[in-house]
Amino acid sequence: MTDVFYFTGTGNSLAVARDICDELNGRLSAIPAELKQETIATEAETIIIVFPVYNHIFPFIIRRFINRFKDIVEKRIYAVCTFGDSPGIALELLDTALKEMRTRLSGGFSVKMPYNYVTPPKSFKKFFGRFKLRENDEKEQKRQFMAWKEKLPEIIKYIRGNETGRIEREYVLIERLLDILNLRDTLQKKTWLKIAGYRGKTDRPLIEAVQLFDYGFHTDDKCTSCGICEKVCPVENISLENSSPRWLHHCEQCFACLQWCPEHAIQFREGTKGLERYHHPDINLPDIINSH
């Protein structure tokens, strides 16, 4: 028996998790829903964790998920990350986190998918306020979805064969240097907090400081108070107060609220207004609402 656990904001990781689950005849579970239980447990011998890469590492919710997982040392664990630019060493970092829990990743795979976050401007002027949503070229998206379908059998064969040892990664030296010099929890964290418009200080490491990046969200006058943002948020980080969404600062920064808003009324600083929203074409709003 195989359990496939996933976390997603815009559906890329759900589409990947579904395909893997169908091939392996496994059971699909949403990580935010699992986290509502005191302990997470399964009879399955193999578990597969599917998640998006955030800021070159794995999302904070994945750390909470593995910490809560009962008898994780007895499981064969595989992971699949989706990413827009590069998987970096996100899978290796997950392996390290598991090593601290006296277990290991048996294998880790990466899947290139459309990028759903903001990226820096070409010019340095107004650097911190102007991170923009990336426009995803349709042809390129189709190519990425096809490449995933071509890669799928390879991953399935690996997992079915109980193979171990393969962890996909890129830019290993640079990424490891970031950790050696502690630049993720200093420079990278400070930069992103500033981009999000957070004015305070925090001792939390980058992986956790992401919860404060929701200071960057606001609504514009197109908001109809429909409440979809509240419904798609996987971690109940949005509450509608006086008909307006309020972000509660335990955000996963999945961008579901911004990307699924039917009016495109949710903005992140100055870099998202008037730009196309993205979600995986095979994933719809009820799929996302049911993902937690």
Ligand SMILES: Cc1cc2nc3c(=O)[nH]c(=O)nc-3n(C[C@H](O)[C@H](O)[C@H](O)COP(=O)(O)O)c2cc1C
């Ligand atoms: C907060 C955040 C940070 C991200 N950081 C990275 C990154 O460091 N490298 C990368 O290649 N893609 C990054 N992405 C892009 C996502 O990993 C990618 O689009 C992913 O497939 C989204 O998955 P989902 O649709 O399941 O949410 C980031 C996305 C978000 C929302």
